[in-house]
Amino acid sequence: MTVTESVRSALEVDKVESHLHPQGSFDVADHVVPTGREEIWRFTPLKRLRGLHADAPLTARSCKATWTEHEGVDIRVVTGDEAQSVRGVTAWAPNARFAARVLAEVPASILVDVPAEHEMAEPIFMEIEGVDLDATMGAHMTLRFGAHSRGVIVVNHTGSAAVAAVVEVVVGDGADVTVVSLQDWAGDAVHLSHHQALVGRDATYKHVAVTFGGDVVRMDCNVQYDGPGGSAELLGLYFADEGQHIEHRLFADHTAPRTKSNVLYKGALQGQGAHTVWVGNVLIRKVAEGIETFEENRNLVLSDGCHADSVPNLEIETGEIAGAGHASATARFDDEQLFYLRSRGIDDKEARRLVVHGFFNDLIRKIGVPSIEDKLMATVEAELAKNVLREDAEVGA
Amino acid sequence: MSTLVIKDLKVSVDTEDGPKEILKGVTLTIKDGETHAIMGPNGSGKSTLAYSIAGHPKYTVTGGTVTLDGEDVLAMTVDERARAGLFLAMQYPVEVPGVSVSNFLRTAKTAIDGEAPKLRTWIKDVNASLQALDLDPTFSTRNVNEGFSGGEKKRHEIAQLELLAPKVAVLDETDSGLDIDALKVVSDGVNRFKAAGDKGVLLITHYTRILRYIKPDFVHVFVDGRVAEQGGPELADQLEAEGYDKYTKPATVAG
Numbered sequence: 001m002t003v004t005e006s007v008r009s010a011l012e013v014d015k016v017e018s019h020l021h022p023q024g025s026f027d028v029a030d031h032v033v034p035t036g037r038e039e040i041w042r043f044t045p046l047k048r049l050r051g052l053h054a055d056a057p058l059t060a061r062s063c064k065a066t067w068t069e070h071e072g073v074d075i076r077v078v079t080g081d082e083a084q085s086v087r088g089v090t091a092w093a094p095n096a097r098f099a100a101r102v103l104a105e106v107p108a109s110i111l112v113d114v115p116a117e118h119e120m121a122e123p124i125f126m127e128i129e130g131v132d133l134d135a136t137m138g139a140h141m142t143l144r145f146g147a148h149s150r151g152v153i154v155v156n157h158t159g160s161a162a163v164a165a166v167v168e169v170v171v172g173d174g175a176d177v178t179v180v181s182l183q184d185w186a187g188d189a190v191h192l193s194h195h196q197a198l199v200g201r202d203a204t205y206k207h208v209a210v211t212f213g214g215d216v217v218r219m220d221c222n223v224q225y226d227g228p229g230g231s232a233e234l235l236g237l238y239f240a241d242e243g244q245h246i247e248h249r250l251f252a253d254h255t256a257p258r259t260k261s262n263v264l265y266k267g268a269l270q271g272q273g274a275h276t277v278w279v280g281n282v283l284i285r286k287v288a289e290g291i292e293t294f295e296e297n298r299n300l301v302l303s304d305g306c307h308a309d310s311v312p313n314l315e316i317e318t319g320e321i322a323g324a325g326h327a328s329a330t331a332r333f334d335d336e337q338l339f340y341l342r343s344r345g346i347d348d349k350e351a352r353r354l355v356v357h358g359f360f361n362d363l364i365r366k367i368g369v370p371s372i373e374d375k376l377m378a379t380v381e382a383e384l385a386k387n388v389l390r391e392d393a394e395v396g397a
Numbered sequence: 398m399s400t401l402v403i404k405d406l407k408v409s410v411d412t413e414d415g416p417k418e419i420l421k422g423v424t425l426t427i428k429d430g431e432t433h434a435i436m437g438p439n440g441s442g443k444s445t446l447a448y449s450i451a452g453h454p455k456y457t458v459t460g461g462t463v464t465l466d467g468e469d470v471l472a473m474t475v476d477e478r479a480r481a482g483l484f485l486a487m488q489y490p491v492e493v494p495g496v497s498v499s500n501f502l503r504t505a506k507t508a509i510d511g512e513a514p515k516l517r518t519w520i521k522d523v524n525a526s527l528q529a530l531d532l533d534p535t536f537s538t539r540n541v542n543e544g545f546s547g548g549e550k551k552r553h554e555i556a557q558l559e560l561l562a563p564k565v566a567v568l569d570e571t572d573s574g575l576d577i578d579a580l581k582v583v584s585d586g587v588n589r590f591k592a593a594g595d596k597g598v599l600l601i602t603h604y605t606r607i608l609r610y611i612k613p614d615f616v617h618v619f620v621d622g623r624v625a626e627q628g629g630p631e632l633a634d635q636l637e638a639e640g641y642d643k644y645t646k647p648a649t650v651a652g
Contacts, residue, residue, distance in 0.1 A: 336491045337491050337492075339454065339475060339491070340487070340490065340493065341493065341501075341505075342476040342479070343451050343476075343478075343479055343485050344476075344501075344557065345505055345508035346504055348476065350508065354493070354501070358493055358540070359494065360495065361495035361496070362494065362495045362540075
């Protein structure tokens, strides 16, 4: 880069030179099929995606969607022009081929419309059940929360399917919104998704990603801000078993001043070939003065043969920030912790169980949806039973 | 009746230069009702003795025996030793993130007793024990040792000692880093434990200060992995006055 170029790019307000988040486009033709050498695809096993990243058909309906009804909240399937009118509503253009194709090609969208100032008493529970692994499908959903509204939506994915999905979340000014996405798929499912949120002025957004099931699950979770004072908390919990690939990519794009982002993802891995990827990107644009950001990823490796990638990236374009930091750690059981617990009479398996529960506990308590918290504690227990607590598990003396 | 017998215990640790012998033959017998103080300069192997008795994996026993009421302690796993009645109050208790004190205490009590404690009396016992150690009732909702002050960590160790009620307690420099008020509170806790009867205490300390509050029956001076001298409480007074110099300085030729 020449001096002139670097001066120009320093003065540039809207466009950011970065290999981490390529410029988006709604035109599918602008997105070549990824080869796996691109920065944003380098960890993903493309061969196992059933063509979702390339040209697999996206028009099948191989998932069944059901949801709980709520007074005052409009939840429905929209098609045609109406479907197009609820797409691309988060001031974002797709940076990946699959997302551009979902917006362009998928016939219907699910729309959840929460009016301004509406406060939901109960969470919306939506069940997405995969019924056909062989018919690849695309899915689009828009969650639109009006100004000063308040609500929680929990989307639970189960069964077998190969899905490319885009979820757009519009968080109105002053709104308080929680979106929980559970990937509790059967072991053969393939799920490629992009969650894009636009957080309004002084709004509070919490996104929780929980991934246990599936063969390959990759979620890109992005946030931008529509005005100053918005706050985003991005939480994640994952548990990868033998042969599973679980990938979470976060992008907090600070597009407005005095905004906050707080990212905490915790994962455990067990079994041969279990692979997790966490990439946390934060961009603090020139306009985003006085922002605060912190991102953290922790991985607990429970057995041999696992692989955890953890990559925090922070790009800062302004010197005027309130705080910015990140942390990443990947480790096995801490021998000193186990010794301490066992020196109190607690046997090895129980000690390991306590440590893993403790590892996830603080995160689970932050979700704020009691029924989900109980369910997750039970799921962690079930995952542990596969390995750490297995009867014939090898136990140190 | 319980007796901890340590005979000619030899322990080494792995270092970059190969195994290094830390304990070079330690012999001690702690009968119930007795309090033994082990004193010595830094690096004399006091803590190694404590951790070896508890079974820390870092230490390799290369010789000797440890028995509790005739049972071979060295053949037991760490948790089996605790269930057999040994307790180690650690100098540096370990943080266990996400695990609350109340969950930890209940799990430990259940493990030691082989059955879950009765809920109503247990909560009463825990609260009483925390209160006696000047710990706030909300203490039990905090994560184990996470964000605890030095004094809170030690008081938490002694709360465990009282609640788990072992046969023999090994206290590893429980007095280090405590101010005089905290030292009294912790010492009171140890004395309550002793008052329950039939308890053995092995008190490891660098300083004589704690011995004003917890009266030892025997004092052993530890130097270079061995007991260099033993005696009654008067030996502690002598150490207070003279320090460890006479044990650590090379002997001068008499004449």
